[in-house]
Amino acid sequence: MSKPVKAAVFGTGSWGTAFGMVLADAGCEVTLWARRAELAEAVNSTRTNPDYLPGVELPENLRATTDPAEAARDADFTILAVPSQTLRGNLAEWSPLLAPHTVLVSLMKGVELGSAMRMSEVVEDVAKVAPERVAVVTGPNLAREIAARMPAAAVVACTDEAVAQGLQAVCHTPYFRPYTNTDVVGCELGGAVKNVIGLAVGIADGMGLGDNAKGSLITRGLAETTRLGLAMGADPLTFSGLAGLGDLVATCSSPLSRNHTFGTNLGKGMTLQETIAVTKQTAEGVKSCESVLDLARRHGVDMPITETVVGIVHEGKPPVVALKELMSRSAKAERR
Numbered sequence: 001m002s003k004p005v006k007a008a009v010f011g012t013g014s015w016g017t018a019f020g021m022v023l024a025d026a027g028c029e030v031t032l033w034a035r036r037a038e039l040a041e042a043v044n045s046t047r048t049n050p051d052y053l054p055g056v057e058l059p060e061n062l063r064a065t066t067d068p069a070e071a072a073r074d075a076d077f078t079i080l081a082v083p084s085q086t087l088r089g090n091l092a093e094w095s096p097l098l099a100p101h102t103v104l105v106s107l108m109k110g111v112e113l114g115s116a117m118r119m120s121e122v123v124e125d126v127a128k129v130a131p132e133r134v135a136v137v138t139g140p141n142l143a144r145e146i147a148a149r150m151p152a153a154a155v156v157a158c159t160d161e162a163v164a165q166g167l168q169a170v171c172h173t174p175y176f177r178p179y180t181n182t183d184v185v186g187c188e189l190g191g192a193v194k195n196v197i198g199l200a201v202g203i204a205d206g207m208g209l210g211d212n213a214k215g216s217l218i219t220r221g222l223a224e225t226t227r228l229g230l231a232m233g234a235d236p237l238t239f240s241g242l243a244g245l246g247d248l249v250a251t252c253s254s255p256l257s258r259n260h261t262f263g264t265n266l267g268k269g270m271t272l273q274e275t276i277a278v279t280k281q282t283a284e285g286v287k288s289c290e291s292v293l294d295l296a297r298r299h300g301v302d303m304p305i306t307e308t309v310v311g312i313v314h315e316g317k318p319p320v321v322a323l324k325e326l327m328s329r330s331a332k333a334e335r336r
């Protein structure tokens, strides 16, 4: 019998744990790296992650450690599931420990502040690996639903299709159906920008603006994501797939989305500080809206919804004022 595939998952938060469970259900031997000893101990002794996925029973072939070397040892796939803005520092510590043959896999949906780099670019830069050794998992994958083994499709993207197919094979389960894609740029942009649009839709929901507003924001959000993607060399068709429309719809309709919920709280009138205080998990769009706008400006692309979110979240613009400005922009053709 061949040896089981080994996977290391760095980050024992919601998605790291849930995706670790997917890999374990698909037959991999999975080791989660946790920052806190109490959490690693709880995973190993109770087979649950009480902090991030309470009530979910984790498989036997998944364990946790706080030792990054132990997690990384001999891993065929090294999965990265930490906040986008801490990845660079985290990976600098872990890089020397990685197995030489390992494929690095980003689960993260953000863009680095300052550099405006996508997560796979940060991985290549810090771990000094070629793009063919870096893959991305994205799509409509709310962690709590996956952890409940509710059905979902996903995208595994890598510039090397054979590598994407290898990852697809090791995370395919009866409830998790991954498709391959070689458009890494488009897949990562879809994931990062949908968080910003999720914030916008949440704000609109919190203000009680109705479902027409939601449909309009999702569609125009997808239009500005596609404009940015085209300027960055992505395949526009990626944005009508799971990494684009699929994830936008899930995020913008679900109370499980942290970005959507964050926006809803702002739209209801909470201050930024109050909203941050009640948000226990990573809402990537809060920081990445600034780096997405940075990318848009670098590429000369107009992204009015992203600009509006930055105005509300980082510049203290009242949502009612932002709405008025967005609606009174000069009239345009739908496609240009």
Ligand SMILES: NC(=O)C1=CN([C@@H]2O[C@H](COP(=O)(O)OP(=O)(O)OC[C@H]3O[C@@H](n4cnc5c(N)ncnc54)[C@H](O)[C@@H]3O)[C@@H](O)[C@H]2O)C=CC1
Pocket: 011, 012, 013, 014, 015, 016, 017, 035, 052, 081, 082, 083, 084, 086, 090, 107, 108, 109, 110, 141, 142, 143, 144, 280, 281, 282, 284
């Ligand atoms: N939760 C979800 O439904 C999904 C999340 N994602 C993406 O996955 C990434 C991770 O998100 P979640 O697991 O949901 O977040 P989370 O907030 O549930 O967990 C974050 C994890 O990172 C760790 N962490 C926080 N700060 C750290 C630091 N300075 N150094 C090292 N580790 C640190 C935390 O201890 C925790 O284990 C994000 O980019 C998110 O957009 C993608 C798809 C679904």
Ligand SMILES: O=C(CO)COP(=O)(O)O
Pocket: 109, 139, 140, 141, 142, 143, 195, 198, 247, 250, 251, 256, 257, 258, 259, 260, 282, 283, 284
């Ligand atoms: O990316 C996600 C679903 O695909 C999770 O969205 P949130 O980070 O907003 O919870």
